[in-house]
Amino acid sequence: MILELAAIPENVGVARLMAAVVAAQGEFTVAEVDEVKLAVSEAVTNAIVHGYRCDGSRMVRMEAALEDGELVIVVIDHGRGIEDVAMAMQPAVTTDPERMGLGFSFMEAHMDHVEVTSQVGQGTRVVMRKRPAARDVASLKGS
Numbered sequence: 653m654i655l656e657l658a659a660i661p662e663n664v665g666v667a668r669l670m671a672a673v674v675a676a677q678g679e680f681t682v683a684e685v686d687e688v689k690l691a692v693s694e695a696v697t698n699a700i701v702h703g704y705r706c707d708g709s710r711m712v713r714m715e716a717a718l719e720d721g722e723l724v725i726v727v728i729d730h731g732r733g734i735e736d737v738a739m740a741m742q743p744a745v746t747t748d749p750e751r752m753g754l755g756f757s758f759m760e761a762h763m764d765h766v767e768v769t770s771q772v773g774q775g776t777r778v779v780m781r782k783r784p785a786a787r788d789v790a791s792l793k794g795s
């Protein structure tokens with residue numbers, strides 16, 4: 653699934669829904685799908701708010717796929733970019749005093765793996781991966 657969204661906050665809900673639709677095709681529990689929705693909200697909000705400063709003429713791209721049972725979600729913007737990714741991913745680090753700086757922490761808490769690449773002036777790419785927990789148990793039993 654590939655989705656292109658204008659960079660307005662209203663579109664965060666669209667991204668959440670579409671990610672949930674793809675996740676629901678996998679072996680995720682309702683609680684796990686909720687975690688996916690939360691992580692996607694944070695990544696897409698960041699692209700809209702920080703990457704594009706809510707410039708609705710710019711587009712955020714989201715890709716979602718199930719790869720051998722694993723959900724892979726990619727959120728891409730070609731906006732401002734992040735100077736120091738490792739620093740930005742620390743809890744409570746934000747460039748906006750109105751915010752909490754917890755978006756990346758939530759993504760890492762709710763997904764198995766989060767990878768961020770970014771270049772100032774070029775944009776940001778966030779890759780998030782999650783496997784259904786129940787599936788892991790099943791594969792352990794089978795081995």
Ligand SMILES: Nc1ncnc2c1ncn2[C@@H]1O[C@H](COP(=O)(O)OP(=O)(O)OP(=O)(O)O)[C@@H](O)[C@H]1O
Binds near residue numbers: 740745748751753757
């Ligand atoms: N797509 C992006 N483009 C540019 N900067 C980004 C992007 N995503 C994150 N950042 C930078 O990384 C910082 C940390 O992001 P994070 O989501 O953890 O916190 P926040 O967005 O500031 O606050 P919160 O998510 O709690 O509302 C942001 O303040 C911003 O400076």
Ligand SMILES: [Mg+2]
Binds near residue numbers: 697698754755
């Ligand atoms: Mg954020």
